[in-house]
Amino acid sequence: MLLLASLACGFIFGWGLLISGMVNPEKVLGFLDIFGAWDPSLAVVMAAALAVSSAGYLLSARRPPMLAPQRHWSSKRAIDAPLIVGSALFGVGWGLVGLCPGPAIENLATLSPRVIVFVAAMAGGMALHDAWQRRQPAAPRAGVPASADG
Amino acid sequence: MANFTPLSAAIGGALIGLAAALLMLLAGRVAGISGIFSGCLATKNGDREWRLAFLGGLILAPLTGAVAGYALTAPQMPPGYAVIVAAGLLVGFGTRLGGGCTSGHGVCGIARLSPRSVAATAVFMATAMLVVALTRHVLGG
Numbered sequence: 001m002l003l004l005a006s007l008a009c010g011f012i013f014g015w016g017l018l019i020s021g022m023v024n025p026e027k028v029l030g031f032l033d034i035f036g037a038w039d040p041s042l043a044v045v046m047a048a049a050l051a052v053s054s055a056g057y058l059l060s061a062r063r064p065p066m067l068a069p070q071r072h073w074s075s076k077r078a079i080d081a082p083l084i085v086g087s088a089l090f091g092v093g094w095g096l097v098g099l100c101p102g103p104a105i106e107n108l109a110t111l112s113p114r115v116i117v118f119v120a121a122m123a124g125g126m127a128l129h130d131a132w133q134r135r136q137p138a139a140p141r142a143g144v145p146a147s148a149d150g
Numbered sequence: 151m152a153n154f155t156p157l158s159a160a161i162g163g164a165l166i167g168l169a170a171a172l173l174m175l176l177a178g179r180v181a182g183i184s185g186i187f188s189g190c191l192a193t194k195n196g197d198r199e200w201r202l203a204f205l206g207g208l209i210l211a212p213l214t215g216a217v218a219g220y221a222l223t224a225p226q227m228p229p230g231y232a233v234i235v236a237a238g239l240l241v242g243f244g245t246r247l248g249g250g251c252t253s254g255h256g257v258c259g260i261a262r263l264s265p266r267s268v269a270a271t272a273v274f275m276a277t278a279m280l281v282v283a284l285t286r287h288v289l290g291g
Contacts, residue, residue, distance in 0.1 A: 003203040005176040010204035013169035013181060013253075014211025018220045020162025021155060023212070025225050030153050032275075032282040039153040046256060048163030049170065053181075054261040056171020061262075065178030073180055073262070074249070079269045086248025087255070091274035093240030095281025096233055099225075100252040101245060102183040104238075105205055109212040112224035117231060118238040125242020126188045149182065149249035149259055149266060 002067045014106050020045045023106050025098030032095055074149045170258050173204070182254020183208075184245035248274070 017023040022045055030039035065071055094100050099107070099118060107115040170181040177200060179186075186201045212222035228234060245251045248270050250259060255274075259267020 002177055002200055006173070006179075006200040006203035007207040007210075009169045009173040009176070009181065010207025011211050011214075012165055012172070012207075013204075014208040015215070016162045016165030016167075016169060018162070018211055018215050018222065019165065020159045022162065023222060023225075025227065027153070029282060032278045033286055034279055035283050035287050037153060038151060039155075040151065041153070041155050041159040044156050044159035045163035045166065048160045049167035049257045050261055052164050052167025053170040053174075053257055054167075056167070056175055057258075057261050060171070060174045060178075065174070065176060067176045068178040071174070071178040073174075074264070074266075076249075076266060077264075079266055082247050083249060083266055083270055084273055086244045086246065087270040087273040088244070088277045089240050090244030090248055090251060091277030092281050093237040093242075093244060094252075094274060095278035096237035096240070096285070097227060099227075099237070099241070100183075101187055101241065102208065102251070102253050104241075105183065105187060106208050106212060107222070107225055109209045110222055110224045112227070114227040114231070114234055115225065118227070118234050121235045121238025122242035123187075123191055125239040125244070126184075126191060126246045127242075128239070129243045129246035130188075130192075149180070149185070149254055149264065149270070 005067055013102065016045075016049070017103055017106055023103045025103065028094075028100075028103070029098040032098070076149065166253075166257060167261075170253070170261070174258075180254055180258045182250045182258055184241075184251040185249075185254050188246060244274075 021027040022042065027039065028042060031042035097118065101122065104115065104119050104122060108119060173179050173181045186204055190198055190201045215222055250267065250270060255267040255270040260271060
Protein backbone atom coordinates (compact mmCIF):
# COMPACT_ATOMS: atom_id res chain seq x y z
CA MET A 1 0.00 0.00 0.00
CA LEU A 2 2.80 2.42 0.91
CA LEU A 3 4.46 1.87 -2.45
CA LEU A 4 1.19 2.32 -4.34
CA ALA A 5 0.50 5.54 -2.41
CA SER A 6 4.00 6.85 -3.18
CA LEU A 7 3.59 5.98 -6.84
CA ALA A 8 0.23 7.80 -6.94
CA CYS A 9 1.71 10.87 -5.22
CA GLY A 10 4.59 11.00 -7.70
CA PHE A 11 2.08 10.60 -10.54
CA ILE A 12 -0.12 13.47 -9.26
CA PHE A 13 2.97 15.63 -8.72
CA GLY A 14 4.08 14.90 -12.28
CA TRP A 15 0.66 15.86 -13.65
CA GLY A 16 0.84 19.11 -11.68
CA LEU A 17 4.16 19.96 -13.33
CA LEU A 18 2.73 18.99 -16.74
CA ILE A 19 -0.48 21.02 -16.53
CA SER A 20 1.22 24.08 -15.00
CA GLY A 21 3.92 23.95 -17.67
CA MET A 22 6.65 23.90 -15.00
CA VAL A 23 8.07 20.73 -16.56
CA ASN A 24 9.26 22.99 -19.39
CA PRO A 25 12.52 24.81 -18.52
CA GLU A 26 11.69 27.63 -20.96
CA LYS A 27 8.54 28.39 -18.94
CA VAL A 28 10.54 28.43 -15.69
CA LEU A 29 13.21 30.69 -17.21
CA GLY A 30 10.38 33.01 -18.28
CA PHE A 31 9.58 33.46 -14.59
CA LEU A 32 13.21 33.91 -13.57
CA ASP A 33 13.76 36.49 -16.35
CA ILE A 34 12.41 39.52 -14.49
CA PHE A 35 14.07 41.95 -16.92
CA GLY A 36 12.63 40.25 -20.01
CA ALA A 37 9.07 39.26 -21.00
CA TRP A 38 8.28 38.28 -17.41
CA ASP A 39 5.90 35.33 -16.93
CA PRO A 40 4.56 35.23 -13.34
CA SER A 41 3.01 31.74 -13.76
CA LEU A 42 5.48 30.04 -11.39
CA ALA A 43 4.37 32.34 -8.56
CA VAL A 44 0.75 31.25 -9.11
CA VAL A 45 1.85 27.59 -9.14
CA MET A 46 3.60 28.05 -5.79
CA ALA A 47 0.69 29.93 -4.24
CA ALA A 48 -1.83 27.27 -5.31
CA ALA A 49 0.48 24.46 -4.19
CA LEU A 50 1.00 26.13 -0.80
CA ALA A 51 -2.75 26.64 -0.27
CA VAL A 52 -3.39 22.90 -0.67
CA SER A 53 -0.24 21.54 0.97
CA SER A 54 -0.52 23.74 4.08
CA ALA A 55 -4.10 22.52 4.61
CA GLY A 56 -2.88 18.93 4.27
CA TYR A 57 0.01 19.56 6.64
CA LEU A 58 -2.33 21.05 9.25
CA LEU A 59 -4.40 17.86 9.08
CA SER A 60 -1.34 15.62 9.23
CA ALA A 61 0.07 17.37 12.29
CA ARG A 62 -2.83 15.98 14.34
CA ARG A 63 -2.56 12.30 13.43
CA PRO A 64 0.12 9.76 12.55
CA PRO A 65 0.54 8.85 8.87
CA MET A 66 -1.96 6.25 7.67
CA LEU A 67 0.56 3.91 6.03
CA ALA A 68 3.77 4.52 8.00
CA PRO A 69 4.71 4.40 11.69
CA GLN A 70 5.83 8.03 11.96
CA ARG A 71 6.25 11.40 10.29
CA HIS A 72 9.65 12.42 9.01
CA TRP A 73 10.23 16.12 8.97
CA SER A 74 13.09 18.34 9.99
CA SER A 75 13.07 19.97 13.40
CA LYS A 76 15.94 22.27 12.46
CA ARG A 77 15.18 25.97 12.89
CA ALA A 78 18.52 27.78 12.55
CA ILE A 79 19.29 29.60 9.32
CA ASP A 80 22.95 28.61 8.95
CA ALA A 81 25.73 29.02 6.40
CA PRO A 82 25.26 25.62 4.67
CA LEU A 83 21.58 26.44 4.06
CA ILE A 84 22.38 29.80 2.48
CA VAL A 85 25.45 28.70 0.48
CA GLY A 86 23.76 25.50 -0.70
CA SER A 87 20.63 27.34 -1.79
CA ALA A 88 22.72 29.95 -3.63
CA LEU A 89 24.65 27.22 -5.51
CA PHE A 90 21.38 25.51 -6.39
CA GLY A 91 19.98 28.83 -7.63
CA VAL A 92 22.97 29.33 -9.95
CA GLY A 93 22.49 25.88 -11.50
CA TRP A 94 18.72 26.40 -11.76
CA GLY A 95 19.20 29.75 -13.50
CA LEU A 96 21.71 28.31 -15.99
CA VAL A 97 19.38 25.65 -17.41
CA GLY A 98 15.91 26.21 -15.92
CA LEU A 99 15.69 22.70 -14.48
CA CYS A 100 15.26 21.87 -10.79
CA PRO A 101 15.20 18.24 -9.58
CA GLY A 102 11.46 17.48 -10.08
CA PRO A 103 11.11 18.63 -13.70
CA ALA A 104 14.58 17.21 -14.50
CA ILE A 105 13.57 13.72 -13.39
CA GLU A 106 10.15 13.96 -15.07
CA ASN A 107 11.87 14.97 -18.33
CA LEU A 108 13.80 11.67 -18.27
CA ALA A 109 10.61 10.29 -19.87
CA THR A 110 11.55 12.11 -23.10
CA LEU A 111 14.86 10.18 -23.22
CA SER A 112 16.57 13.45 -24.19
CA PRO A 113 20.36 12.94 -23.97
CA ARG A 114 20.76 16.45 -22.48
CA VAL A 115 18.29 15.68 -19.70
CA ILE A 116 19.99 12.35 -18.96
CA VAL A 117 23.37 14.11 -18.73
CA PHE A 118 21.86 16.79 -16.46
CA VAL A 119 20.33 14.23 -14.07
CA ALA A 120 23.59 12.21 -14.03
CA ALA A 121 25.55 15.39 -13.18
CA MET A 122 22.98 16.18 -10.46
CA ALA A 123 23.52 12.73 -8.94
CA GLY A 124 27.28 13.35 -9.23
CA GLY A 125 26.94 16.67 -7.39
CA MET A 126 25.03 14.96 -4.58
CA ALA A 127 27.63 12.18 -4.32
CA LEU A 128 30.38 14.80 -4.31
CA HIS A 129 28.67 16.61 -1.43
CA ASP A 130 28.28 13.42 0.60
CA ALA A 131 31.91 12.37 0.00
CA TRP A 132 33.06 15.83 1.08
CA GLN A 133 30.87 15.71 4.21
CA ARG A 134 32.36 12.34 5.20
CA ARG A 135 35.84 13.91 5.09
CA GLN A 136 34.90 16.58 7.66
CA PRO A 137 36.10 14.91 10.90
CA ALA A 138 34.11 16.62 13.66
CA ALA A 139 31.81 18.82 11.63
CA PRO A 140 28.60 19.70 13.45
CA ARG A 141 26.58 18.43 10.47
CA ALA A 142 28.27 15.01 10.47
CA GLY A 143 25.39 13.27 12.20
CA VAL A 144 22.59 14.85 10.19
CA PRO A 145 20.51 12.18 8.45
CA ALA A 146 20.24 12.01 4.68
CA SER A 147 17.36 14.28 3.64
CA ALA A 148 17.62 17.20 6.02
CA ASP A 149 14.68 19.44 5.16
CA GLY A 150 13.20 18.10 1.97
CA MET B 151 3.25 39.15 -19.61
CA ALA B 152 2.02 37.59 -22.83
CA ASN B 153 3.09 34.13 -21.64
CA PHE B 154 1.21 34.30 -18.33
CA THR B 155 -1.05 31.24 -17.88
CA PRO B 156 -2.75 31.75 -14.49
CA LEU B 157 -5.48 29.11 -14.86
CA SER B 158 -3.27 26.16 -15.81
CA ALA B 159 -0.73 27.38 -13.22
CA ALA B 160 -3.37 27.34 -10.48
CA ILE B 161 -4.69 23.89 -11.44
CA GLY B 162 -1.21 22.39 -11.80
CA GLY B 163 -0.05 24.05 -8.59
CA ALA B 164 -3.04 22.67 -6.68
CA LEU B 165 -2.15 19.16 -7.93
CA ILE B 166 1.45 19.61 -6.74
CA GLY B 167 0.14 20.71 -3.35
CA LEU B 168 -2.26 17.76 -3.27
CA ALA B 169 0.59 15.33 -3.96
CA ALA B 170 2.64 16.89 -1.15
CA ALA B 171 -0.32 16.77 1.27
CA LEU B 172 -1.14 13.14 0.43
CA LEU B 173 2.48 11.99 0.75
CA MET B 174 2.58 13.47 4.26
CA LEU B 175 -0.87 12.19 5.30
CA LEU B 176 -0.27 8.68 3.96
CA ALA B 177 3.47 8.06 4.12
CA GLY B 178 4.59 10.72 6.60
CA ARG B 179 7.15 12.01 4.11
CA VAL B 180 8.09 15.40 2.71
CA ALA B 181 7.62 15.63 -1.08
CA GLY B 182 11.05 17.13 -1.66
CA ILE B 183 12.34 15.74 -4.92
CA SER B 184 16.04 16.37 -4.25
CA GLY B 185 15.75 14.55 -0.91
CA ILE B 186 13.75 11.67 -2.38
CA PHE B 187 16.26 11.33 -5.25
CA SER B 188 19.39 11.53 -3.07
CA GLY B 189 17.92 8.91 -0.72
CA CYS B 190 17.78 6.55 -3.69
CA LEU B 191 21.48 7.05 -4.31
CA ALA B 192 22.59 6.35 -0.73
CA THR B 193 24.15 2.92 -0.47
CA LYS B 194 23.00 1.93 3.02
CA ASN B 195 19.42 3.01 3.09
CA GLY B 196 16.56 0.73 4.01
CA ASP B 197 13.78 2.96 2.71
CA ARG B 198 14.62 3.13 -0.95
CA GLU B 199 11.43 1.46 -2.25
CA TRP B 200 8.89 4.25 -1.60
CA ARG B 201 11.34 6.76 -3.09
CA LEU B 202 11.71 4.75 -6.30
CA ALA B 203 7.91 4.34 -6.45
CA PHE B 204 7.41 8.13 -6.16
CA LEU B 205 10.01 8.89 -8.84
CA GLY B 206 8.46 6.16 -11.01
CA GLY B 207 5.10 7.89 -10.76
CA LEU B 208 6.74 11.19 -11.64
CA ILE B 209 8.23 9.73 -14.83
CA LEU B 210 5.02 7.83 -15.64
CA ALA B 211 2.91 11.03 -15.66
CA PRO B 212 4.16 12.40 -19.01
CA LEU B 213 3.82 8.97 -20.61
CA THR B 214 0.08 9.07 -19.85
CA GLY B 215 0.06 12.81 -20.64
CA ALA B 216 0.46 12.09 -24.34
CA VAL B 217 -2.94 10.34 -24.34
CA ALA B 218 -4.67 13.32 -22.70
CA GLY B 219 -3.21 16.02 -24.90
CA TYR B 220 -0.23 16.86 -22.71
CA ALA B 221 2.51 15.30 -24.80
CA LEU B 222 5.97 16.02 -23.44
CA THR B 223 8.74 16.55 -25.96
CA ALA B 224 12.47 16.91 -25.29
CA PRO B 225 12.94 20.27 -23.55
CA GLN B 226 14.96 23.12 -24.96
CA MET B 227 18.36 23.06 -23.25
CA PRO B 228 21.65 24.93 -23.76
CA PRO B 229 23.60 23.64 -26.79
CA GLY B 230 26.83 23.09 -24.88
CA TYR B 231 27.16 20.04 -22.63
CA ALA B 232 29.65 21.88 -20.40
CA VAL B 233 26.90 24.24 -19.18
CA ILE B 234 24.50 21.32 -18.65
CA VAL B 235 27.05 19.35 -16.61
CA ALA B 236 28.04 22.41 -14.56
CA ALA B 237 24.38 23.25 -13.84
CA GLY B 238 23.61 19.64 -12.88
CA LEU B 239 26.58 19.51 -10.51
CA LEU B 240 25.54 22.82 -8.89
CA VAL B 241 21.92 21.70 -8.49
CA GLY B 242 22.98 18.36 -6.96
CA PHE B 243 25.64 19.74 -4.62
CA GLY B 244 23.60 22.82 -3.69
CA THR B 245 20.38 21.00 -2.85
CA ARG B 246 22.26 18.52 -0.65
CA LEU B 247 24.15 21.26 1.19
CA GLY B 248 21.03 23.44 1.50
CA GLY B 249 18.79 20.52 2.46
CA GLY B 250 16.18 20.89 -0.28
CA CYS B 251 15.00 22.33 -3.58
CA THR B 252 11.97 24.07 -5.08
CA SER B 253 9.62 21.36 -3.81
CA GLY B 254 11.14 20.49 -0.42
CA HIS B 255 11.77 24.07 0.68
CA GLY B 256 9.54 26.02 -1.72
CA VAL B 257 6.33 24.02 -1.31
CA CYS B 258 6.63 21.68 1.69
CA GLY B 259 8.87 23.74 3.98
CA ILE B 260 6.99 27.00 3.52
CA ALA B 261 3.68 25.12 3.96
CA ARG B 262 4.72 24.34 7.52
CA LEU B 263 6.18 27.82 8.02
CA SER B 264 9.79 26.68 8.44
CA PRO B 265 12.00 29.79 8.62
CA ARG B 266 14.84 27.78 7.04
CA SER B 267 12.71 27.02 4.00
CA VAL B 268 11.54 30.63 3.62
CA ALA B 269 15.20 31.77 3.68
CA ALA B 270 16.34 29.00 1.31
CA THR B 271 13.56 29.80 -1.19
CA ALA B 272 14.37 33.53 -1.13
CA VAL B 273 18.06 32.77 -1.75
CA PHE B 274 17.67 30.31 -4.63
CA MET B 275 15.02 32.45 -6.33
CA ALA B 276 17.23 35.55 -6.07
CA THR B 277 20.41 33.84 -7.33
CA ALA B 278 18.56 32.14 -10.19
CA MET B 279 17.04 35.48 -11.25
CA LEU B 280 20.47 37.08 -11.06
CA VAL B 281 22.01 34.36 -13.24
CA VAL B 282 19.23 34.69 -15.83
CA ALA B 283 19.63 38.48 -15.84
CA LEU B 284 23.39 38.08 -16.41
CA THR B 285 23.18 35.38 -19.08
CA ARG B 286 20.27 36.92 -21.02
CA HIS B 287 20.75 40.66 -20.63
CA VAL B 288 24.39 41.37 -19.69
CA LEU B 289 26.39 38.71 -21.51
CA GLY B 290 24.00 38.86 -24.47
CA GLY B 291 21.55 36.23 -25.58
